[in-house]
Amino acid sequence: MTANWARCVTRALHLRIPPDLASWLDGEIWRTPIGAEFRFARAADQLVAPAAGSIWSGFMPPDALPLIGNGYGDWLCLRIGFAGEVSEITYWNHAGGDWIPYGRTLAEALTYDAAFHLLHGHRFPELERADRPSEEVFGAVEWAWPWLRNRTRRITPFWRDDKAFFGGFPMDSIGLDADGNRIDPSLAVELLHELLAARIAEPAARRDLMLLSLESPLKKRSRPAIARELATPWEPDFVSWLFDARLVPESARGKLSRYFDLPEQNLLAQDWGAAEREALRVIGDRDDLGWAWDVVGWAAERRGDPRGAIGAYRNGVRASLFCDDAVRFRTHWFPEGFGKFSAARLAALRDHLTDDERDDPYLDLFWKNDPLTLRSRVRAYWIERGELAEAEGRHWDAYRAYYGAGWDCGHSDLAAYGELVERMTRSAARAGSRALAELARLHRAQLRP
Structure with missing residues (x-):
């Protein structure tokens, strides 16, 4: 006998609960800690009457309802639309309040969570038990799979394949061998493209492909301590090199090559064309993800297209600061007072803006370049x-x-x-x-x- 939790949540919060979420609630799947990273679900009654402190109000967006946590303060949240529909599932990071779309449905999000685990391992390894049985780690995706049955003929049950990914690639190092040489990360790319073919967690999968394309041994190996050893400021100089290796000055290239004992062409290898193609697909579907606009804008700048860059950055500056993913993409090398990478780049391109574009009162807020106010x-x-x-x-x-x-x-x-x-x-x-x-x-x- 199943409970009527979905009906209770629907009535109390005026939501339109989709079938997979209704099954999750009424089947009381939330009672068992199954799942890759996100496995600590809130009890159904806590969705209706949350205990004090259980919603990070002020930090968490006010249209988000936390559903499943990772035990470290991060949550998969239901994002609610005007009519009470669940518009998507987002990963909300407690450290900075950033959020990333994980899929349009709970089933998509739990499937991507399993894929992320196989590609990267646990985001916080110290929280992960080495002896967790696979049926616990992948219990959530096993539950989710039938809810994607109209799409999963395009994708294999990837977590059941021994050869594929278990143990994963370390975070931020997909596609690099032990010596920092770029390799063909065929398994990772194959999995991400399978997710995309099945239209599962598309923004998140495209973001992974973008990060993979922009990964370089320099980015993988560098730390602030290394910048100090090389007498180079970490911000903005070194971080800008991690963002785009083409920004490394000629005077520093030989020094870096000798320090890391890698040929320059290997150390600085990136594929901006591939990253831009994925970013264009993201913004073709939605306009609220700053990291996609930032990459499109910078790619245009790199090829000498200031008007193309301005068009992207004018959209990017309107995106919330909490969806720029600046740390992963390494866009945080601009003066702090500009607030957003896109705003800083528009300031740098000011001579190419029209009078109307320069007179935008919203943009002027950022161009004052005053971090205190x-x-x-x-x-x-x-x-x-x-x-x-x-x-x-x-x-x-x-x-x-x-x-x-x-x-x-x-x-x-x-x-x-x-x-x-x-x-x-x-x-x-x-x-x-x-x-x-x-x-x-x-x-x-x-x-x-």
Whole structure:
């Protein structure tokens, strides 16, 4: 006999629960810690009435409902749309608040979680028991597989293949042998392309392919201590070299080659063309992922196309700071006051902008290049627009503006989120989204009065 948890969640939160999630809830799959990295699911009753502190309100986006954790503070979250639909599953990182799409459905996300585990191992190896049985590690993907049956004829049950990936490639080193030479990472590429052919976790899989294309032995082996040994500032200089090895000056190339005992062409090998192709596919599907726009913009700059770069960066600067994945892509080598890589690059390309583009008041917030006031100015910008939208009866626009006030660049004062979420609760309700209003109310209840 199955419980009616899905009905309870649907009624309490005004959600439209998809079939795979309903099965997860009603079959009480969440009671057993199965899964690769994400295996500690919240109890179904905690979705309806979360315990104090169980939602990272202010850090976690207010349209996100945490579902399964990894035991280290990170979560797979349901992202809820206007009509209460589960629009996607996102991986939310507690360390910086960044989020990455893991799939449109829970089944997709759990399948990608298994693939990530095989490709990289556990994100936090110290938390992983070496003796975990495979039926526990891959129990979640075994459950998810039938829910993808219309697509899985294009992909093999990859976790059952002994030869394939077990033990995986270390994080940030797919495609490099022990000597740092680029090899054909056929198993990794094959798996990622199988996921894409089956339309499973497409943004995440394309991101992996992009990172693989931009990986170099220099990036894999470098640490701040090495930069100090070589008398080079880690930021911005060394990090910019890890982002694009072509930025390594001629005067440093021989020194690096001798230090790492690798030929220059091996040490600095990247494939920007492949990375750009995947990024273009990402932005062809959605426009809210800053890392994709950053790569497209920089690829255009590399080939001498400033107008193409500007078009990409103008989209990228509008993406939330929490979806730029700056650490993995190594885009964090710009002056801090610009806030976003795209904003910094637009400043560098200022002479190529039209007058209208230069006069953009939103872009001007970043061009002031003042790290101490950037977040408060961005917050004020969005609040002003939210209040205007409310006054004009454009309540959905108001909700989106208040969302930007809190989660475009974030805010250092956690207490400021209380008022923002209250505004969002009111705007969502007036716009007709009972689900987002209720979810905002849950987030508000987790914040101190």
